[in-house]
Amino acid sequence: MDTISDRLDKSVGAETSGAPVVRFENVTKRIGGKTIIDGLTLDIAPGQVFGFLGPNGSGKTTTIRMMVGLMAISEGDIRICGSSISRDFERAVAPVGAIVENPEMYGYMSGYANLMQYARMRPDISKARIDEVVDFIGLKGRIRDKVRTYSLGMRQRLGVAQAILHRPKLLILDEPTNGLDPQGIRELRDYLRELTRREGTTVFVSSHLLSEMELMCDTVAIIQGGKLIDVRKLNGAEAAASVHEVAFDVGDPALAAEKLGVGAVRDGLLIVQADREQSAAINARLVEAGIPVYGIRTIKRSLEDQFLEMTGGGTIV
Amino acid sequence: MSDYLKLIHNENIKIYIRARTWIMFAILLIAAFGVPMLARLGGADKIGMWAGMGVLTLLSFLLTVFAASIAADSVAGEFSRGTVKMLLIRPWSRTKILFAKYAAVLLFLLAVYAFFFGLGTLSSFLLLGGGGEADGIALTASSADIQEIWTNILYRLIASVVYVTLAFMLSAAFRSNMLALALTVVFMFMGGIVTQLVDPSKYAIGRYLLFANTDLNQYAGNPQGDYGVTSLGFSLGVLAVYFVVFLIVGVYVFRKRDVAA
Known part of the structure; x- marks a missing residue:
């Protein structure tokens, strides 16, 4: 019979040494003869907050668009939980929740109706789950109002809500702190930590706000001019040994x-x-x-x- | 399958939640009652309900334009709002999402036809069908006339489907609802000029033009059509080819292009 510590070890092992959640295989994107992303190869291990850093125009958003299938990959492939985003889109994108750039919503619908749109596109999202998420993002009082009356910060929160509704294994956030006040940024940070710890979610965050990333991420990759120039751990054993x-x-x-x-x-x-x-x-x-x-x-x-x-x-x- | 119906349900919500959709229905309501009312006030109350319906069929271009505006907004509106990137990152292929949208647009077209001609039948009966006991439907129209009206409406519906599909294709291809709607309306109304320039009775290529075939009612009196070189079957075949081409182009472009909105 397994002891409790045995089982704990196993579950921890499964999370930390498991197959990468995202695997970039020599990903290249060319638009009109210009190379936007150049041979990006990178594995992202599960259960961490992974920061994707780069100056403006370095290819962060292009990379994210390729990860979620909004843009075609010119060369190479991206695998999410083992499935190719270009050849097996529906399976690959199923465990993903994302905000790509600004969270655009249907302004003529209420926040709740917006969430229902995305809930209907997935199996098994209960009303209780929607209520739970609405509660969590702190929009309970305004969720029945039309989104066009929301502030940028409220839209950002609603964007987070649609991304986490289905408990994604991989949460992709493109510049998530845009438009959030310091309080909101702090809540988001705490929440991302909580997600990785409690549900084993892997979070992929892009940003050019370095101090923010430093507080938020376990690992950061730095790209510049479409090329990966460094990957480093910010906290943990490797950092201590440096x-x-x-x-x-x-x-x-x-x-x-x-x-x-x-x-x-x-x-x-x-x-x-x-x-x-x-x-x-x-x-x-x-x-x-x-x-x-x-x-x-x-x-x-x-x-x-x-x-x-x-x-x-x-x-x- | 029920999952796919939820996708179509989503698209229906996007159409019917908006005030402008209900403004369209209001305009149709006014037209469906207003035209027979005008006929009655003009002293034509004895023309009978089916003649009244005949006048209403002339307004079917309104139904096409309304449905085309919904079609034009269906895809392009998602791009202009930026919501397309939220929509396309769900576990549904682009083709499936596009067809859910198309299904909702066709359902809307059917809805405006049913609404307008349903109300039109009622209002024509009430206002023009005659008031006297003896002045029943059977006295004002033969069953052949009645059948002709419904055939007329069916033919117009078929042409509407082709134009709405064109608007939908342009919406998916150009991602601009104004451009898609403007082009569709131009196509609808420039048919007469084009068929004069490229007269199908003179030039063989003319008979393959969309415009020479959209008016299926040209065969009501004459099996060879307005130009004497086509037939009902021929026109239906040409329309079917355009219909399929529009859909293929729309799906191809929508699938292929990068979403950078």
């Missing part, structure tokens, strides 16, 4: 740098490139050398700094 700038607050930074043979002095601090273990070793050597250490601090460069560094800054519109 080399950071570490600042040592020591008695005599210049002497310390000289004794160590590495590092530089900046703002009265000794700055060294080191990972966690190396930091401890440096500390030991400083103490051995009789240099007092008052503090050790890892300098986390913000995603924005890293992003600007990678994309060369100037190309960001």
Whole structure:
């Protein structure tokens, strides 16, 4: 008989080491002889919030349009839960919920009637489920009003509602924080976290708002000019093992740098490139050398700094 | 199948929830009662209900234009509002979605025909059918005349289906409802000029024009038609070919093109 911990291990294993939810296979998009997306190859593991970062015009929305079948793929393929979006559209798109750019709704219908439109296009969406989602997005009081009377933020919420109605395995959000107030952004962030944790939903978010992505995502991919230039984990084991700038607050930074043979002095601090273990070793050597250490601090460069560094800054519109 | 009916139901809601649809019905209501009323006020109350119906059939272009405007908006409206991208990311192929829309448009065409000629029959009977006990239907029209009226309406319905399909195709191809409707209306009313320029009785190619064949009532008095070179079967065949071509072009373009709205 399985113990509880056995079963937990299995379920966790199934979620984290499972087949990728989305697989980009050398995806290329050309429009009128111009290459918009160039050989994008990328796997997205299930159960995480995946950020898709890039400056304006880098191909984020084009990629999303190809993921949901709104645009044809010129070369390569995108597989969602194993099904090809170009050859087996209905099966591939079934586990997907999405907002592509702005959530456009039928203004002459109520919010509820809009949701009913999408509910009818799926099997098994109960009235109770619709009510639950409406409650969740906080539109209960206005859901019977015509959408043309909604503010941008309310439309954005309704957009989220139509995307999550069928409990998608993959939720694709294109610039989801557009038009949301800080409160709404925070709620969205918390909700996305909740979705990945509770229902194992994989969330694919595109944005050019770096600080927002940093708070929201587990992994980010960065594209520029239609090319994937980097994929990195933001939190977790891999991030901890990476080399950071570490600042040592020591008695005599210049002497310390000289004794160590590495590092530089900046703002009265000794700055060294080191990972966690190396930091401890440096500390030991400083103490051995009789240099007092008052503090050790890892300098986390913000995603924005890293992003600007990678994309060369100037190309960001 | 019931899932597919839900798709058609969605499209029906989009049509009937809008005020403009009900304005169309209101206009038809006024026309269906107004025309027999005018005939009666003009002293023609003894022409009988079937003659009144004959006058109403002349207004069938209204039904075609109304249904064509719904058809023109059906696909293009989704693009202009941007809702098309919400619609096409559901687990239904583009072809299935397009045919659900087309089904709703045809149902609307049938609805306006039934509404207009249903009301027209009633109003003609009430206003022109005669008031006296002896002045019944049978006295004012022979059953052959009655049959002719219904055949006339059926022929007009067939032509309407072709024009509405044209509007629907243009809507799917150009993604602009104004352009789709304008072109359809131009096609409806420029037929006479084109068939004068390319007279089917002089040029063989003329007989294959859409315009030479849309008026099926030309065979009511003359089996060879207005130009003496066609027949009812020929015209139905030509219309069927146009109908199929319109649908194929509409589906092809709608399936193929990228959605960037």
